[in-house]
Amino acid sequence: MRLITKYKLVCTLAIILLTSIFSIGMQNIRIIDASHIASSIVARIVSSSAGAEGFIVTTLVFCLIPFLLSFSFAQKKLILTSFIVVLACAFGIKTTLKTTFEAPRPFVEELVNLGSISTSTEFYQLSDPEKLKVIDDVSLNVDKWRLQEWLDGSDYSFPSGHMLFAVVVTIFWAPVLIIKRYYCLAAMSVIWASGVGASRLWLGMHRLEDLYASIVIALILCMLAPKITRMYWNKFEFLHRTKSHSPNVASPW
Template identity: 40%
Template sequence: MILIAQLGLLLVLSFGAKTFLKQWTESPRPYTHELAAEGLISSPEQFYTLDSTDQNQIIVLASDEVSQWRTKHWLGETDYSFPSGHTIFVAVCVLFFAGLFANHQYPVLSSLVMLWAVGVATSRLWLGMHRPEDLFGSLAFALVLFLIVPSADSKFRLLSK
C-alpha cells in the first residue's frame, strides 16, 4: 500500500508541475510551426491567442496537407509543448516500476517498461507534439522528482543509495 501511495504522490506532483511549467514556459508545440508554414496562422504564437474553436478549425484545415492521424492528436492537445506530460508520466513509471522489477530480478519486465517508454517518447516526436528538448527536460524533471520524493523502501528504488 505504501508503494501505491508513493507512486500516486509522484504522479500527482508530476502532473501539477507539468501543468505549471507549460503555462510558465509558453513553448509552442512543433505542429504550430507546421500550421504557420502552411499559411494557416501567421506564427506559432498566434495559435495560442485563438479560442479553442478557432484552433480546432485551423487544425482541421491542416488535415488536407498533414496525416489525419496526426491532426486527430493535435485536436486533443492544443496547450503548450514544454514539458511533455506523456514523457514525465512514462519516466516516473520507468523509474518506479523498472526499479521495482530490476530489484526483484525481473529483467524482462524492466525491459518491457523501458521499451514502452521509448515508444511513447518517440510517438510524441513523430506526432509533432514535442521537440527532443521537451522530452529530455521531462526526463530530467521526472528524475529530480523521483529523487526528492521519499522512498517507501530503499530496496524498491532504481537509484538506491
C-alpha cells in the first residue's frame, strides 16, 4: 500500500512538472492567432481524447489493464469498481465547482478584449445561438481548431474537466503499471495527461490554475480509492457471508 501511494505521488509530481514546462513554452502564444494550425490540430486531437469525443474509448482502454495483467477475478472487480466510483466523484466535483465559481474561460476574456462583448458575464447570459454568433464573429482571427473547441465548450473554466479526467486515469492506473514493471506505458500515461493539460491551455479553454486544481482533486480521489474499494467490497460482497467463511481477497493495490 505504501509503495502504490509513493508511485501516485511520483506520477502527480511528474504531471505537475511537465504541465508547468509546457505552460512556460506557451507564455508568448496568443489564442487569437490563426498562424499555428499544425499545433492546434495536435492540441485538438489530444484534448478530444479526454473530452466528450473520446473519454469513453480512453476509459475502456485503461480498463483493459487488469484483464491483461495477473489479477484475479475478485481483484478485477475491486479495482474496476473503485475506478468507476472515483470517476463519478470527479465528474460530480467538477460540475459543482464550475457552477459555484463561474470562472470565465480565457477565450471569453479575449472576446472582451476584442470588443465582441462588453464583459465575460454578458457572454454567459447569452443564449447558445447568441454565444455561437459572438464566437463566429472572430472566426477570421482564429484557426478553426481552436474555434471548434470554443463552440463546443462555452461553459465555465474552473476546474478543467478534461485535465481532471486525464489525471484521475493516470494517477489511478500508472502506479499499477509501474508495480507490474510496465514503465514505458506508465510514462506514456503521464506524458498524455500532461499533454491534455497543455492542449487546454493552447486552445484557450483553461488557465494554469484550473489545471493545478484538477491535479489536486484527482490526487485526493485516487488516494481515497483503496478505502472506497474496501467499503464497497465489505458492504456488497460480504454482506451475506459469515466472517469465518469470507474469502481472503488480496488488494490489487
